[in-house]
Amino acid sequence: MKKKFTVVGAGYVGMSLGVIFSQHHQVKILEIDPEKVDLINNKQSSINDLEIIKKFELCDLDLCATLDPSQCLVDVDYIIIAVSTDFNEKTKNFNTSSIEKILQTIADFQDFKSLVIIKSTVPVGFTQSMQRKFNTKNIVFSPEFLREGMALHDNLYPSRIIIGDNSKESKNFVALLKEASLEPKCPILHMTSDEAEATKLFSNTYLAMRIAFINEIDNFCIGKGLDTQSIIEGISYDPRIGNYYNNPSFGYGGYCLPKDTKQLRANFNNIPHNIIEACIESNKTRKNYIVNYIFSMGFKSIGIFRLGMKKTLIILENLPLLILCKV
Numbered sequence: 001m002k003k004k005f006t007v008v009g010a011g012y013v014g015m016s017l018g019v020i021f022s023q024h025h026q027v028k029i030l031e032i033d034p035e036k037v038d039l040i041n042n043k044q045s046s047i048n049d050l051e052i053i054k055k056f057e058l059c060d061l062d063l064c065a066t067l068d069p070s071q072c073l074v075d076v077d078y079i080i081i082a083v084s085t086d087f088n089e090k091t092k093n094f095n096t097s098s099i100e101k102i103l104q105t106i107a108d109f110q111d112f113k114s115l116v117i118i119k120s121t122v123p124v125g126f127t128q129s130m131q132r133k134f135n136t137k138n139i140v141f142s143p144e145f146l147r148e149g150m151a152l153h154d155n156l157y158p159s160r161i162i163i164g165d166n167s168k169e170s171k172n173f174v175a176l177l178k179e180a181s182l183e184p185k186c187p188i189l190h191m192t193s194d195e196a197e198a199t200k201l202f203s204n205t206y207l208a209m210r211i212a213f214i215n216e217i218d219n220f221c222i223g224k225g226l227d228t229q230s231i232i233e234g235i236s237y238d239p240r241i242g243n244y245y246n247n248p249s250f251g252y253g254g255y256c257l258p259k260d261t262k263q264l265r266a267n268f269n270n271i272p273h274n275i276i277e278a279c280i281e282s283n284k285t286r287k288n289y290i291v292n293y294i295f296s297m298g299f300k301s302i303g304i305f306r307l308g309m310k311k312t313l314i315i316l317e318n319l320p321l322l323i324l325c326k327v
Contacts, residue, residue: 006072010046014082016151020180022063028072029065040065051152073109082119087259112136127193140165143200160187164196204260211252212282218248251287
């Protein structure tokens with residue numbers, strides 16, 4: 001039976017989910033950006049993802065976009081919230097105001113008759129607090145584990161599907177996710193919303209920790225005059241470590257890892273911890289160390305190829321002065 005979906009947000013998460021569901025169901029995307037709405041309604045992707053672009057070209061997707069909540073929040077089976085949550089350095093927590101505004105709008109239009117699935121990354125305990133605030137169990141959390149530029153692929157071949165709820169409605173939603181994927185053996189995990197929120201934060205923090213560890217190997221090799229790749233290759237043959245996610249870099253950056261590690265640190269609060277704090281500090285050290293190392297080579301100017309995808313290049317924050325030149 002064809003279902004009706006509303007996806008709030010046309011970024012990597014929202015766009016990829018909108019595409020996979022619209023192959024067999026009706027999907028409307030609610031956006032605040034008129035340019036993105038126009039792109040989607042003209043059968044074009046709002047993000048740079050080759051597989052999504054191909055889907056628009058080759059498939060007849062039941063997908064449209066709107067700026068008007070009244071056109072997509074009434075008479076719908078599922079509402080997926082996929083908006084960004086930035087980390088607020090003053091409050092030391094995610095800024096969840098955009099999600100809370102959307103939830104209030106849903107309450108005003110339909111009082112949570114639809115199942116609302118939060119895909120945005122949130123602090124541990126957020127979903128439960130929203131359930132209490134709006135007096136409903138129809139708000140659930142389901143983390144996403146997508147890569148930029150590979151969002152559709154990762155939704156079609158998910159490593160796991162996690163949802164912080166065990167109700168019949170949530171099981172039905174998970175079944176639709178599984179149906180839309182091309183991975184028949186994908187594990188499905190039901191847990192509490194707090195556990196699902198923590199799983200998302202710990203997953204990204206583990207990846208950040210792995211990057212930080214490899215970067216400290218590189219720091220050591222620079223300081224000792226050793227070949228970094230030889231050492232990385234030497235440790236990677238251990239099957240417990242593996243030969244993946246092992247490339248030295250400026251530091252972990254992008255949109256998710258810096259903010260998710262900080263949010264997890266905030267959630268620890270008074271619980272003893274060392275590794276999370278060390279991971280964050282190691283990333284700061286790496287960025288300063290590698291820039292000072294580059295400057296020590298005596299270059300008068302430095303060119304940077306492809307400065308960044310985002311408006312703010314997070315991996316370069318708090319670095320010493322960079323002198324840019326045309327190359």
